[in-house]
Amino acid sequence: MRRYQTPAKRKTGYRLLPAALFLLLATAAGCSEEQSSPTPTLKWYIFDEPSGAFADAAADCSENSGGRYRIDLVPLPTDADQQREQLVRRLAARDSDIDIVGMDVIWTAEFAEAGWILPWPEKMAAEATSGRLDSAIASASYDDRLQAAPFTTNTQLLWYRTDRIDSVPTTWEELLKTAESLGDQGTVQVQGARYEGLTVFFNSLLSSAGGDILKNHEMVLDEDATREALAILQSIARSPAAPASLATSREDQSRLAFEAGDSTFMINYTFVWPSARENAPEIAENMGWARWPAVSEDRPSRVTIGGINLGVAAYSDHSDLAFAAASCLSSEANQRLAAHKGGLPPTITALYHDEEVQKTFPFADVLLETLKDGSQRPQTPLYNDVSMAISHTLHPLRAIEPQEDIDTLRREIERALHSEGLL
């Protein structure tokens, strides 16, 4: 390129400039074509994972593809809302730059309905789902079709202080009673801020009580189960064991409060374990885990699951390769890597018995039990709207009146399902 440009400028001034520019463009176009024809580059959009486990997986799969493709990692922000915002803007504009999308479980329905991701090909579905947790497969499915490859999952456990209690409470009622008997130290850290986490909390309680928010796109909200779930939320909020900052408490605030040592119980995701070991080793020493409390003795709790599934973008130029690459990225080896290095619970059941994984998650057995009974968040393309309707109605938890709020919830969710109004 330089050979053409420099003499043109020096000798004949600007007369040759258009010709030089043309040549430059032509060579540039030639270059990119040359580059892309032997090994197509697949862009993998996923949240910025700090440990580098995703980058390793991408490098690994690129190498093992035998020159069929190369995966480039495009990191998205860590905040789920911001990830979605960036993806959605590109997908709505039919950006072909996205090949593989790391999708939060709550986007499956929205992305599938909008036609932004391709349904998983039938012949490849077996590979993507074999040995995977049912709840994880359900989170990646919509309209009875697999839309993405289950990759990582997550759920909440009950964390407690082994040095303060003798037996672990199994129901919410028991939990609150135990906590209240401990006085100032009894605080139960839960998430009560007005955000999506509140919807998750409500969903877990409702599922544990045997109810559903939606079924087949229609609102259910079973009368008895909903009342039971709301009554528990109310009693938590009005209990002296509720944290003072309940109304603004999210996962991270709960974690920090628990690490400060004044709380005995906490409902939270598994990230609190490595965090406590690093930030508050003396508390981690006395940190126990148990299954999320049940609503009633006779029915085990069903807790909302999270996680990341890998979808193939509809506007990708290499969708066939992208399916192959996504299968590789979500394979057993890479799930082990993500678990071990990044602390992300796998969707492959067998891995929970893997020695290495058990070292990362000493609570692997409880986690697996919980995940097996995992519950889904409402699977609707309007999840965002529905979630806002729920969290806005239930916030602040102190003000919940079970009987009245059933009606409010029904009205607000119905509005959200018709995408009416601002949120």
Place this chain on the structure above:
Amino acid sequence: MKLSSLSQQKLGWLLCTPALVAMIAVTAYPIVYACYLSLFRYDLRFPDKRAFTGIDNYLSVLSSTVWWEALLNTVIITAVSVSMELLLGMGFALIMHRAIIGRRLVRSAVLVPYGIITVVAALIWKFAFLPDTGFVGNLTGIDIAWFSQRWSAFIIIILTEIWKTTPFMALLLLAGLTLVPENLLRAARVDGAGPWQRFTLITLPIMKQTIAVALLFRTLDAFRIFDTVFVQTRGAQNTESVSIVGYHALISRLNLGLGSAVSILIFLCVLFIAAAYIKGFDIAGALTGKEKP
């Protein structure tokens, strides 16, 4: 055709054409298109379900508590920050006007915050007030999570706005101050008018139009506040401004119909504010350049 054969007026229009075309392309067209979109149910996620719904979107926005809360928030932020900016800006303008030594230095120093990009300014204030990394907690001994409560988050948002745009106000007012004839002030002094009387009876009335224009600019600007809120709270703790509401509808939910309705309503609010200022201060002349008869 020679230019001189054109009538003066036609020539005027001809010369205006490029600017007019640009204005239509970048201002008029988007506004009209937003108006059009606001009459549809149109979600970019489900483009097939697009349907004409008339004024449904507007009814939906106006019947929502989110809109009215955001409007109230915006009005609070606008009213408090603009009035504080006027007072401080006037103070700075007087200092810049009267400074005898280091005039240049004073003027540059006052203008520094205005030269900082809003997002950066918002981040500076955010970091300063964060409980773990900020210096404010250490300095004042007030150890609270400023962004986790509505009133404290508001205080910081408003302080950021004031810090950032007072220089702009001061600059406009300084221009107004130079309009006040020195002779008039000296004459008043001879007649026994004190500094306060000279300021309120001579300076302020002469500056009235400048003040009105400065207020108008800042009010319109403050009413559309977005970046500071977005950076500092993202609208949490009920600190959403109307622009944030519009952003959520348009960008997060890709609901073009509803979002356009919000945009048009913001536009109407802005028009109303502008009209109210022009009527209230009687400054139509100052803006169009025509003297009143």
